[in-house]
Amino acid sequence: MFTGIVQATGTIAKLIAQGGDVSLRISAPSLDLSNTMLGDSIACSGCCLTVTELELQSFGVDVSRESLTGTTLQDWQLGTEINLEKALRAGDALGGHYVSGHVDGIGKVTSIEEDARSLRMEFEIGAPLGRYVARKGSICVDGVSLTVNEVADRNGATLFQVNLIPHTCSQTVLRNYRVGTRANIEIDIIARYLERLNHAQ
Secondary structure (H helix, E strand, C coil): CCCCCCCCEEEEEEEEEEEEEEEEEEEEECCCCCCCCCEEEEEECCCEEEEEECCCCCEEEEHHHHHHHHHHHHCCCCCCEEEECCCCCCCCCCCCCCCCCCCCCEEEEEEEEEEEEEEEEEEEEEEHCCCCCCCCCEEEEEEEEEEEEEEECCCEEEEEEEEECCCHHHHHHHHHHCCCEEEEEEEEEHHHHHHHHHCCC
């Protein structure tokens, strides 16, 4: 379990194809790995991945074919910068919202506008996923916990807007996004369970 509060950014230092899936080495000099162990989970731009190798300033992970096809990991190359968050531990502060690290779909940036000192960014996602997005609800974009400002359905898709304050821009890779950038999207876990409970009745 994660909070959507990014702790550091890292870069893809090695990418090895392994017969349909890949192994990654992630350079993370700004992430405290002193209490990290093999088998621990780290959210990598919103994707929960298991640590398989560990060094002082980097770690390795294996990425399954399922993760490659359902997330933006398929786009990652050497040098790609990603958001990083270690798993929530008992007693840690919950500053964002509960995030599972299980990506629900891929969104695309459709517009970016300055809004005072913030950036207002709009994303497009498929309508089946869009039904879970609510104004003033929580959403996770590439591992970042954000609040939805506006949401609208248009031409068979859903558009939602979020505001990025200067701190978010400086501490995450969202500062590099441009129109057309693809991002991993995870809906609020509460919405997912509410639907399941609804169908069970």
